[in-house]
Amino acid sequence: xxxxxxxxxxxxxxxxxxxxxxxxxxxxxxxxxxxxxxxxxxxxxxxxxxxxxxxxxxxxxxxxxxxxxxxxxxxxxxxxxxxxxxxxxxxxxxxxxxxxxxxxxxxxxxxxxxxxxxxxxxxxxxxxxxxxxxxxxxxxxxxxxxxxxxxxxxxxxxxxxxxxxxxxxxxxxxxxxxxxxxxxxxxxxxxxxxxxxxxxxxxxx
Amino acid sequence: xxxxxxxxxxxxxxxxxxxxxxxxxxxxxxxxxxxxxxxxxxxxxxxxxxxxxxxxxxxxxxxxxxxxxxxxxxxxxxxxxxxxxxxxxxxxxxxxxxxxxxxxxxxxxxxxxxxxxxxxxxxxxxxxxxxxxxxxxxxxxxxxxxxxxxxxxxxxxxxxxxxxxxxxxxxxxxxxxxxxxxxxxxxxxxxxxxxxxxxxxxxxxxxxxxxxxxxxxxxxxxxxxxxxxxxxxxxxxxxxxxxxxxxxxxxxxxxxxxxxxxxxxxxxxxxxxxxxxxxxxxxxxxxxxxxx
Numbered sequence: 001x002x003x004x005x006x007x008x009x010x011x012x013x014x015x016x017x018x019x020x021x022x023x024x025x026x027x028x029x030x031x032x033x034x035x036x037x038x039x040x041x042x043x044x045x046x047x048x049x050x051x052x053x054x055x056x057x058x059x060x061x062x063x064x065x066x067x068x069x070x071x072x073x074x075x076x077x078x079x080x081x082x083x084x085x086x087x088x089x090x091x092x093x094x095x096x097x098x099x100x101x102x103x104x105x106x107x108x109x110x111x112x113x114x115x116x117x118x119x120x121x122x123x124x125x126x127x128x129x130x131x132x133x134x135x136x137x138x139x140x141x142x143x144x145x146x147x148x149x150x151x152x153x154x155x156x157x158x159x160x161x162x163x164x165x166x167x168x169x170x171x172x173x174x175x176x177x178x179x180x181x182x183x184x185x186x187x188x189x190x191x192x193x194x195x196x197x198x199x200x201x202x203x204x205x
Numbered sequence: 206x207x208x209x210x211x212x213x214x215x216x217x218x219x220x221x222x223x224x225x226x227x228x229x230x231x232x233x234x235x236x237x238x239x240x241x242x243x244x245x246x247x248x249x250x251x252x253x254x255x256x257x258x259x260x261x262x263x264x265x266x267x268x269x270x271x272x273x274x275x276x277x278x279x280x281x282x283x284x285x286x287x288x289x290x291x292x293x294x295x296x297x298x299x300x301x302x303x304x305x306x307x308x309x310x311x312x313x314x315x316x317x318x319x320x321x322x323x324x325x326x327x328x329x330x331x332x333x334x335x336x337x338x339x340x341x342x343x344x345x346x347x348x349x350x351x352x353x354x355x356x357x358x359x360x361x362x363x364x365x366x367x368x369x370x371x372x373x374x375x376x377x378x379x380x381x382x383x384x385x386x387x388x389x390x391x392x393x394x395x396x397x398x399x400x401x402x403x404x405x406x407x408x409x410x411x412x413x414x415x416x417x418x419x420x421x422x423x424x425x426x427x428x429x430x431x432x433x434x435x436x437x438x439x440x441x442x443x444x445x446x447x448x449x450x451x452x453x454x455x456x457x458x459x460x461x462x463x464x465x466x467x468x469x470x471x472x473x474x475x476x477x478x479x480x481x482x483x484x485x486x487x488x489x490x491x492x493x494x495x496x497x
Binding site: 002003004005006007008010023034035036037038039040041042043045048049052053118119120121122123124125127163164165166167183188189 | 206207208209210211212309310316318319320321366367368369412413414415417419420437438439444446447448449450470472473475476479480483494
């Protein structure tokens with residue numbers, strides 16, 4: 001446990017899956033105002049007006065002791081059809097040139113099963129791990145001011161999915177027509193950390 | 206909602222918002238208008254009670270000078286103008302009953318980046334018509350007692366604590382000696398601090414870590430970047446300090462060109478001083494615990 005500020009405690013997790021389990025356990029105490037998982041850390045913001053640091057830390061230890069066993073967590077699987085390239089994926093051509101592969105080869109390598117590591121950066125933006133090392137590319141030199149909802153970007157070992165319109169520096173290789181955000185839903189974002197997603201090529205491309 | 210990537214959003218200076226709402230008889234965090242530097246003019250098509258707080262700005266009702274921090278009774282056809290900010294950045298205009306706003310993800314704030322919440326998810330424009338939640342029955346002629354008015358300044362001191370990657374900066378003690386200048390590229394997402402740079406030994410390719418409003422990041426160029434209410438929920442830069450919760454409301458008033466010093470606090474002091482500050486304001490703002 002480390003201090004991240006007057007009202008913030010940071011915890012190290014073993015990996016993204018562990019971070020989600022820790023976060024889920026810590027959400028059982030409503031004096032923890034925010035519990036946010038990063039890729040390998042969890043940060044808890046608590047109410048310092050009512051809880052001392054020592055109390056908060058012992059509560060953290062107590063709760064994470066009882067975190068779920070990963071083998072008992074049922075993973076949800078969602079299919080995400082992607083329209084690759086063209087107007088939906090304005091950077092696919094450049095990415096393929098840079099990688100020295102064809103668009104068909106890119107699609108063959110990109111489609112498949114992945115796990116949502118976390119939501120962050122901007123609302124509902126899903127960090128999806130496990131991208132094939134042969135598809136690793138860097139960020140764009142100039143971030144885009146605004147990308148449409150459903151945009152699919154890649155950077156390093158990850159695919160990123162935009163639930164909403166937003167800015168971004170990841171090369172965009174496609175777009176899904178799946179509605180990833182519904183303001184009227186109790187759970188407004190379709191994807192949750194820990195979900196399994198299966199990228200498939202959309203049938204209308 | 207931060208765990209879903211949704212920023213805190215809301216008023217950049219929630220204490221000034223609460224003070225405005227207090228004057229018109231609203232709960233502290235009822236929706237009100239936030240102006241940034243330029244001010245605004247409103248014409249009323251009903252009678253209401255209004256109040257203006259926050260940045261120092263010239264206010265006029267039908268062309269006659271009126272004071273900030275005073276509950277004003279307005280009639281149909283009246284025109285209230287809030288001038289450009291002279292000190293501070295953001296003025297708050299509250300109206301009895303509160304402005305109606307889109308309720309989304311448990312908030313009525315506007316989140317400009319994704320275009321939702323508040324008034325159709327966008328900044329207000331000339332000619333927009335706003336609706337008031339409930340009509341005022343009466344307008345008590347009250348004003349904010351002077352001891353509760355937050356002074357606007359050109360030189361600010363904010364209390365701060367260390368953060369996770371503070372120890373990757375060899376000269377971290379100088380963070381609390383530096384006199385920073387608020388950079389031009391400052392908005393509701395974040396504020397760039399200029400005038401002193403810091404080198405960190407943390408890896409340039411840090412994994413995305415959770416960040417919060419008040420987190421002071423140290424990007425590659427060494428100029429600290431202070432995250433504000435609309436900041437993203439995760440970031441990849443080292444976190445070298447955090448503004449203490451009790452002084453967070455002042456982030457909304459830091460103006461490009463203003464000077465800023467950070468005063469070091471440890472976690473226990475910061476908690477104690479927060480409780481003292483809440484106790485100080487509680488006689489005037491009953492729900493102060495929700496505000497600061």
